[in-house]
Amino acid sequence: MTAIPVQPPPIAIPAPPRTTLFLLAPGLLLLFAIFALPLFGLVLESLKQYVPGRVGSAVDAPLTLENYRELATPSFAGVLYETFKLSAAASLAGLLAAFPLAYCIVRRFSPRQRAVCIGLLVMLVLLSMLVRTYALELAFGSVGVARPLFLALGISPTSRWYTETLVAAGLLHAVVPMCTLTLLGTIQNIDPRFCDAAQSLGAPAWKAHLGITVPLALPGLVSAFLIAMTFSISAFVIPMVLGKGRVLFLSNTIYTRFSDVANYPSGAAVSIVMLVISLLVLSLVSLVQRRRGSRS
Amino acid sequence: MSNAVEFHRVSRRFGAVTAVDDVSFSIAAGETVALLGPSGCGKTSILRVIAGFERPDHGTVSIGGRDVTALKPYERNVGLLFQHYALFPHMTVAENIAYGLRHRGADRREIPDRVEAMLALVRLQGFGSRRPHQLSGGQQQRVALARALATRPGLILLDEPLSALDAKLRQDLRAELKQVLAAVNSTAMVVTHDQEEAMSLGERVFLMQAGRIVQVGAPSDVYGRPGSRFAADFMGRTNWIEAQVTRRETGLARALSRSGLSLTVPDCPSDAIDICVRPENIILSAADDADQHGMANSAKGRILNVALLGSTRQILVEMAGGEQILVMQANRVGDGLGPGQAVTIGFPVDACITMPAGNPTGLAA
Ligand SMILES: Nc1ncnc2c1ncn2[C@@H]1O[C@H](COP(=O)(O)OP(=O)(O)O)[C@@H](O)[C@H]1O
Numbered sequence: 158m159t160a161i162p163v164q165p166p167p168i169a170i171p172a173p174p175r176t177t178l179f180l181l182a183p184g185l186l187l188l189f190a191i192f193a194l195p196l197f198g199l200v201l202e203s204l205k206q207y208v209p210g211r212v213g214s215a216v217d218a219p220l221t222l223e224n225y226r227e228l229a230t231p232s233f234a235g236v237l238y239e240t241f242k243l244s245a246a247a248s249l250a251g252l253l254a255a256f257p258l259a260y261c262i263v264r265r266f267s268p269r270q271r272a273v274c275i276g277l278l279v280m281l282v283l284l285s286m287l288v289r290t291y292a293l294e295l296a297f298g299s300v301g302v303a304r305p306l307f308l309a310l311g312i313s314p315t316s317r318w319y320t321e322t323l324v325a326a327g328l329l330h331a332v333v334p335m336c337t338l339t340l341l342g343t344i345q346n347i348d349p350r351f352c353d354a355a356q357s358l359g360a361p362a363w364k365a366h367l368g369i370t371v372p373l374a375l376p377g378l379v380s381a382f383l384i385a386m387t388f389s390i391s392a393f394v395i396p397m398v399l400g401k402g403r404v405l406f407l408s409n410t411i412y413t414r415f416s417d418v419a420n421y422p423s424g425a426a427v428s429i430v431m432l433v434i435s436l437l438v439l440s441l442v443s444l445v446q447r448r449r450g451s452r453s
Numbered sequence: 454m455s456n457a458v459e460f461h462r463v464s465r466r467f468g469a470v471t472a473v474d475d476v477s478f479s480i481a482a483g484e485t486v487a488l489l490g491p492s493g494c495g496k497t498s499i500l501r502v503i504a505g506f507e508r509p510d511h512g513t514v515s516i517g518g519r520d521v522t523a524l525k526p527y528e529r530n531v532g533l534l535f536q537h538y539a540l541f542p543h544m545t546v547a548e549n550i551a552y553g554l555r556h557r558g559a560d561r562r563e564i565p566d567r568v569e570a571m572l573a574l575v576r577l578q579g580f581g582s583r584r585p586h587q588l589s590g591g592q593q594q595r596v597a598l599a600r601a602l603a604t605r606p607g608l609i610l611l612d613e614p615l616s617a618l619d620a621k622l623r624q625d626l627r628a629e630l631k632q633v634l635a636a637v638n639s640t641a642m643v644v645t646h647d648q649e650e651a652m653s654l655g656e657r658v659f660l661m662q663a664g665r666i667v668q669v670g671a672p673s674d675v676y677g678r679p680g681s682r683f684a685a686d687f688m689g690r691t692n693w694i695e696a697q698v699t700r701r702e703t704g705l706a707r708a709l710s711r712s713g714l715s716l717t718v719p720d721c722p723s724d725a726i727d728i729c730v731r732p733e734n735i736i737l738s739a740a741d742d743a744d745q746h747g748m749a750n751s752a753k754g755r756i757l758n759v760a761l762l763g764s765t766r767q768i769l770v771e772m773a774g775g776e777q778i779l780v781m782q783a784n785r786v787g788d789g790l791g792p793g794q795a796v797t798i799g800f801p802v803d804a805c806i807t808m809p810a811g812n813p814t815g816l817a818a
């Protein structure tokens with residue numbers, strides 16, 4: 158009798174490492190070339206000594222922490238504070254506006270209305286930021302069509318307070334569609350009968366949403382907030398157009414150092430600071446979320 | 454005393470679908486009613502109208518004598534057990550049970566005691582700090598029951614309370630559910646598509662078909678005196694014999710089936726009739742058994758096959774004229790019934806339910 162060789166099942170055989178590597182190689186190479194390498198260059202540049210008057214650092218410039226130390230000034234702290242304050246305000250306000258909007262789209266609209274709304278939101282996200290921002294400037298800027306209205310209300314369209322509000326509003330209008338789109342899936346995944354159950358147990362609709370829908374949507378709310386926040390912190394066009402140089406964000410500072418004064422090392426240092434801050438916000442919020450998650 | 458629930462000509466449409474079609478009924482205080490019907494016939498819609506989640510397009514709903522048609526769900530004290538329980542996943546079992554107490558204005562100091570009492574009622578002491586996902590299906594069902602009953606609602610609605618459980622557990626929990634409902638002594642409506650469940654839980658059965666309630670009665674009535682072919686078929690297995698009335702006597706009719714069986718059945722105004730005979734009312738014996746001579750109806754045939762179901766068995770008999778009759782019997786040992794065997798079947802007059810032929814719903818009779 159001959160032994161019949163046992164055939165291994167033809168499924169779930171992991172690809173040999175070599176094939177995996179082969180498949181990954183183009184992507185990895187590309188990422189290395191256009192992401193890792195330039196980023197490394199940026200870090201290196203931020204550590205080089207800058208001689209005023211030059212364009213960028215000298216090839217053999219000595220390494221130094223001077224570019225970072227120089228950032229510890231009240232004016233740079235002011236830019237940081239401004240960036241954070243307006244970003245956080247816009248993100249929170251955006252979240253507050255987006256949640257009911259997303260809820261309505263998912264729960265109240267017919268499939269057709271839903272499709273139209275989602276299409277509109279995607280279009281808003283994809284529409285040129287510059288165009289949208291200039292439209293805002295024309296409507297609400299210091300010489301915008303709304304100027305007489307503001308003057309009549311006793312609001313000066315050239316005050317710092319007003320300019321800050323305008324920048325925050327600019328961020329808000331960019332952030333609301335993003336947050337709404339992020340929250341659609343979250344709300345879709347919450348069983349509407351939880352809310353029904355709460356109401357049958359005596360909770361009015363608003364209490365049911367506060368006690369049931371919102372806590373269950375928390376992970377989605379956190380993600381939406383993070384997306385809004387990281388977008389806002391790195392915003393460039395919005396503070397440039399609406400802030401008119403009076404409200405400066407980190408990105409505007411970076412642009413000035415690279416383009417106007419050609420101080421590449423300093424611009425690189427600010428960039429790295431911005432990157433680190435964004436990563437910190439991300440990890441902090443997800444850390445808090447993981448804590449909550451493991452507790453429950 | 455006013456009725457616990459009263460529906461007066463209630464309709465609810467969803468687009469082209471009429472989920473609830475001109476339905477009227479009343480439920481007495483303390484009564485347990487089973488709302489029975491096939492999937493999609495509008496049972497959940499009726500429940501949601503009572504609970505206030507759906508506004509009827511027409512008609513009025515009263516609870517305890519008060520017109521509640523315009524009231525919001527939280528303004529009615531109606532306990533609701535959802536089809537898949539809808540336990541709040543981010544709360545513990547105790548928090549779930551306490552939710553209604555907190556929102557119905559119970560004294561805060563009394564809440565823990567009440568939660569404990571509810572856990573005891575459903576035999577889940579010590580489970581208060583668990584989360585719903587840490588419980589088995591049966592335990593989740595009991596928590597949902599405790600949550601719905603915690604506020605002492607005068608009326609409790611249960612939507613397919615056992616359908617998410619497996620068959621064995623379902624039977625145990627059915628008995629338990631019945632005990633708990635009796636213990637709290639409130640009016641209850643149990644929605645189900647399972648006629649066994651309806652008959653064992655409900656004091657009365659409301660049978661639904663396509664948005665309408667087609668028959669109301671005690672379980673034995675609905676089962677034993679179905680008003681339509683639909684009702685007869687939905688309540689259990691039946692044999693249908695199509696026949697023509699040949700002669701009438703007081704209260705009785707002689708009828709001849711298509712295949713030539715001559716039958717004595719309760720009288721019926723129509724000449725063309727459908728005769729319904731439940732399989733368990735048919736007695737089956739060896740071909741020339743003297744027992745059958747006392748029966749009003751008897752006929753000879755041959756066993757086609759025998760299906761064992763455990764404690765019972767279903768025997769399919771082919772009659773001489775070609776008709777196939779299903780017989781249900783206790784599964785006794787050693788009588789050696791098998792395919793091919795010649796047998797005699799017999800059934801009394803009152804085992805026959807007659808209805809006019811060609812009226813599958815019994816609605817427009
Ligand atoms: N919210 C709704 N929107 C549209 N159609 C619905 C809605 N609720 C129920 N229906 C329809 O009404 C009919 C009855 O549904 P339902 O009451 O859930 O039946 P059952 O509980 O008996 O299975 C079904 O045809 C269903 O599709």
Ligand SMILES: [Mg+2]
Nearest residue numbers: 493496497536
């Ligand atoms: Mg249903």
